[in-house]
Amino acid sequence: MQNNAILLVEDDQEIARIICDHLRKNGFDVTWSTTGHEGLEDFHKHEFNLALIDLMLPGLDGYTLIQSIRNHSDIPLLMISAHSEDHQKIQGFHIGADDYITKPFSLDELTARIYSHLRRYNRYQQSSHTPTIINYEGGLQVDFEHENILLHGGKVVLTAKEKGIFFLLAKNPLSTFSKSKIYEQVWFEEELDDGKTVTVHMKSLRAKLKESSRSPLFIQTVWGIGYQFIGVEVE
Structure with a gap:
């Protein structure tokens, strides 16, 4: 570039x-x-x-x-x-x-x-020497430069929107994003369905990451507000 x-x-x-x-x-x-x-x-x-x-x-x-x-x-x-x-x-x-x-x-x-x-x-x-590949507790490995995700060594295949949601959250750890903000920044338009579309995609994303909303390792629901990435880095 x-x-x-x-x-x-x-x-x-x-x-x-x-x-x-x-x-x-x-x-x-x-x-x-x-x-x-x-x-x-x-x-x-x-x-x-x-x-x-x-x-x-x-x-x-x-x-x-x-x-x-x-x-x-x-x-x-x-x-x-x-x-x-x-x-x-x-x-x-x-x-x-x-x-x-x-x-x-x-x-x-x-x-x-x-x-x-x-x-x-x-x-x-x-x-700047920020690492582009980061390992997290729970067997998650994220390549931020190429936007690839591995879980316990296996590739996690995401749709374009799921990937957009994941990397929006992962690049801003512990920052909480509302459903409307997620929709705005992943779909590039104003959210009009009261968050239902984001909810569906988030459910699918969590299923592929093999975690539940009750005991998350990677994406946590902040009730009444939105979602945040909580992955803990490991050496």
Whole structure:
């Protein structure tokens, strides 16, 4: 992957075109999404080194999109907004954003911030030695890079949605996700069936992991809230 792939999520066409033209002239490969849902789909289809996200997006708002991306990736996330209130910045930073830039802004300033965050991120990538294969109590082995799962040495075959649920939880251990959040981040759309679809897939996932909700080793139900990954790592 090149180190210049940028995801821009902006519903204002004039502003987006100006940003795209400027960044492309500076050698960046820019993918432009006009809605939050489109941005989330593009994020999962391609690899990016940085994302610029407008907070006031139609449908899936910028805050939810930032949180969804952060649950899967450590890339720099820059908020864009026409408002400069501190509470917006604080909320964005709290859910995982790295920077905040207020409209109207200088294109040269935007480019400088992008270069700064990419340099920092590339240094982090070079120094990071996080293991991609982790073993857990109960005979579970997870290959996070290739998204493969073994249980007592045998491959666990999951559907695309089951795999999406598992890795969403496993990549964010001890973080609780509601059924609506799981649906939003795995199906990429708003949940409308009161969690029934997620419940069915979770039951199937647990069956394949050979555990029950009453005595879980890997996925625990937080009653009235949602689910969390509780796997205990072993050497």
